Amino acid sequence: xxxxxxxxxxxxxxxxxxxxxxxxxxxxxxxxxxxxxxxxxxxxxxxxxxxxxxxxxxxxxxxxxxxxxxxxxxxxxxxxxxxxxxxxxxxxxxxxxxxxxxxxxxxxxxxxxxxxxxxxxxxxxxxxxxxxxxxxxxxxxxxxxxxxxxxxxxxxxxxxxxxxxxxxxxxxxxxxxxxxxxxxxxxxxxxxxxxxxxxxxxxxxxxxxxxxxxxxxxxxxxxxxxxxxxxxxxxxxxxxxxxxxxxxxxxxxxxxxxxxxxxxxxxxxxxxxxxxxxxxxxxxxxxxxxxxxxxxxxxxxxxxxxxxxxxxxxxxxxxxxxxxxxxxxxxxxxxxxxxxxxxxxxxxxxxxxxxxxxxxxxxxxxxxxxxxxxxxxxxxxxxxxxxxxxxxxxxxxxxxxxxxxxxxxxxxxxxxxxxxxxxxxxxxxxxxxxxxxxxxxxxxxxxxxxxxxxxxxx
Amino acid sequence: xxxxxxxxxxxxxxxxxxxxxxxxxxxxxxxxxxxxxxxxxxxxxxxxxxxxxxxxxxxxxxxxxxxxxxxxxxxxxxxxxxxxxxxxxxxxxxxxxxxxxxxxxxxxx
Numbered sequence: 001x002x003x004x005x006x007x008x009x010x011x012x013x014x015x016x017x018x019x020x021x022x023x024x025x026x027x028x029x030x031x032x033x034x035x036x037x038x039x040x041x042x043x044x045x046x047x048x049x050x051x052x053x054x055x056x057x058x059x060x061x062x063x064x065x066x067x068x069x070x071x072x073x074x075x076x077x078x079x080x081x082x083x084x085x086x087x088x089x090x091x092x093x094x095x096x097x098x099x100x101x102x103x104x105x106x107x108x109x110x111x112x113x114x115x116x117x118x119x120x121x122x123x124x125x126x127x128x129x130x131x132x133x134x135x136x137x138x139x140x141x142x143x144x145x146x147x148x149x150x151x152x153x154x155x156x157x158x159x160x161x162x163x164x165x166x167x168x169x170x171x172x173x174x175x176x177x178x179x180x181x182x183x184x185x186x187x188x189x190x191x192x193x194x195x196x197x198x199x200x201x202x203x204x205x206x207x208x209x210x211x212x213x214x215x216x217x218x219x220x221x222x223x224x225x226x227x228x229x230x231x232x233x234x235x236x237x238x239x240x241x242x243x244x245x246x247x248x249x250x251x252x253x254x255x256x257x258x259x260x261x262x263x264x265x266x267x268x269x270x271x272x273x274x275x276x277x278x279x280x281x282x283x284x285x286x287x288x289x290x291x292x293x294x295x296x297x298x299x300x301x302x303x304x305x306x307x308x309x310x311x312x313x314x315x316x317x318x319x320x321x322x323x324x325x326x327x328x329x330x331x332x333x334x335x336x337x338x339x340x341x342x343x344x345x346x347x348x349x350x351x352x353x354x355x356x357x358x359x360x361x362x363x364x365x366x367x368x369x370x371x372x373x374x375x376x377x378x379x380x381x382x383x384x385x386x387x388x389x390x391x392x393x394x395x396x397x398x399x400x401x402x403x404x405x406x407x408x409x410x411x412x413x414x415x416x417x418x419x420x421x422x423x424x425x426x427x428x429x430x431x432x433x434x435x436x437x438x439x440x441x442x443x444x445x446x447x448x449x450x451x452x453x454x455x456x457x458x
Numbered sequence: 459x460x461x462x463x464x465x466x467x468x469x470x471x472x473x474x475x476x477x478x479x480x481x482x483x484x485x486x487x488x489x490x491x492x493x494x495x496x497x498x499x500x501x502x503x504x505x506x507x508x509x510x511x512x513x514x515x516x517x518x519x520x521x522x523x524x525x526x527x528x529x530x531x532x533x534x535x536x537x538x539x540x541x542x543x544x545x546x547x548x549x550x551x552x553x554x555x556x557x558x559x560x561x562x563x564x565x566x567x
Contacts, residue, residue: 041541042541042542138479138480138481222474224472224473224474224555224556225472225489264472264487264489267487267526267527267528268472268473268474268485268487269474270485270526270528271473271474271483271485271486271487271523271526271528271530272474272476272483272485273476273477273478273483274483274485274530275478275483275521275530275532276519276521277521277523277530278521289523289526290522290523290524290525291525292523292525292526293525294525294526324543327543327545329545363538363545364545365538365545365546367546367547369547373547373548374547374548374553374556374557375553375556375557375560376513377511377512377513378509378510378513378557378560380560392547394545395545396543396545432542434542434543435542436539436541436542436543437479437540437541437542437543439479
């Protein structure tokens with residue numbers, strides 16, 4: 001008898017990922033689960049705003065057409081779906097999913113499970129009152145400093161509620177601020193019946209989740225090593241985890257798809273957005289990335305084994321978004337000759353006009369796109385040799401009118417600055433509200449007992 | 459030390475970078491196992507800090523992952539506040555791995 005394998009496929013690595021990928025994952029080879037991550041750090045605040053305008057909004061709406069594309073195959077093949085598309089309106093997302101199932105003639109064959117309680121926005125005042133300071137992990141400031149400007153507040157939740165929903169027979173699991181990685185290891189832990197105390201296996205699951213949570217970024221996308229020779233990127237295969245009961249797994253993709261999975265592509269993704277590699281903290285365990293053992297297991301297949309973990313901490317991370325003023329970016333293109341010199345002169349004139357107008361701004365930043373915008377002072381290319389450049393000036397401030405006035409001054413430069421200017425067809429720069437991010441910790445006993453599971457049939 | 463010469467890091471290493479608020483993380487890995495000691499010995503936190511100069515206002519932390527022939531750096535105070543606060547074109551730090559790989563190292567004989 002061959003060893004049992006559970007296959008978890010990544011369908012979407014972020015809100016905006018290739019819309020065909022989920023259907024390819026469930027049709028081009030065998031998989032047991034397809035998982036989709038929709039939430040970045042400030043997405044919740046955007047969703048919160050959408051919901052305040054329209055009570056039927058507040059979730060990742062792109063999930064619904066994706067679900068429509070895959071649901072018939074998933075039902076036929078017994079593939080289950082996990083996502084964090086619920087955002088701040090799980091009920092609306094669930095209802096849209098159920099409606100989709102019924103519209104496909106799948107009434108009675110789809111069970112949608114939702115996990116509620118990660119959204120602690122309404123509870124913040126009482127939590128602060130009770131002494132939970134939720135200090136900013138970067139600055140140390142207490143949350144009370146900005147409490148009147150908060151847009152959203154969500155605790156990152158782990159695998160336990162997702163596993164429980166799978167146990168209750170959910171075929172589509174819709175979470176809110178579930179961690180990206182838990183979407184991957186919850187089904188593996190469920191299938192193999194891992195105990196939450198088995199921290200090494202959970203840590204291995206975290207590594208698996210980290211590897212596929214960014215979609216094709218582990219299978220050829222953004223890979224630095226030999227990027228020019230990655231085959232058939234137009235047809236890139238999204239990654240799949242083949243997990244085994246002992247916690248080892250292989251990261252691979254369907255045969256016949258493009259892209260590449262190698263020691264290097266896997267290493268790049270392991271290093272992506274990590275801090276101390278000995279302490280990759282999740283709600284379920286602390287994974288130690290220095291224990292990862294990598295080996296190539298065939299074409300486009302890398303085996304990971306030996307992962308060790310430590311028990312979970314007493315805290316959960318909370319992701320809080322709050323309004324913090326306004327910003328605006330204006331761009332103008334300067335052509336040959338002396339493009340950078342002209343753009344620099346325009347920047348000087350613009351700044352003098354902003355000064356004369358007496359605008360109250362907190363910050364001004366100038367970048368020359370096409371010359372030094374990404375590597376700043378490390379740029380070693382002579383400015384004289386740049387044939388054309390985009391002058392990009394941005395400002396930030398707490399006075400909305402001042403930020404708007406900046407945009408008028410940028411536009412005025414078209415007729416009252418250096419020559420050879422173009423690229424202003426987009427009109428006056430827009431004013432954007434700044435929604436800042438406030439990372440904090442909260443005692444997990446203030447969140448987990450308030451989580452609530454629901455299962456509904458189509 | 460006799461050396462085969464000075465080369466940009468990108469010849470012997472690769473990497474990926476990203477953001478956590480106002481902090482950039484840059485993970486770099488040796489292209490071959492025998493190059494890892496060069497990274498270990500020469501790409502110190504101090505050198506990385508001076509390489510980036512005024513681009514990094516805070517401290518630079520370094521963490522080793524010998525199992526991956528890799529080192530991870532955290533560069534604090536590098537993204538003008540980070541996220542949606544940042545006015546930087548690359549406020550997410552995506553191009554910073556390449557910026558670090560401009561650094562030159564000595565290849566021992």
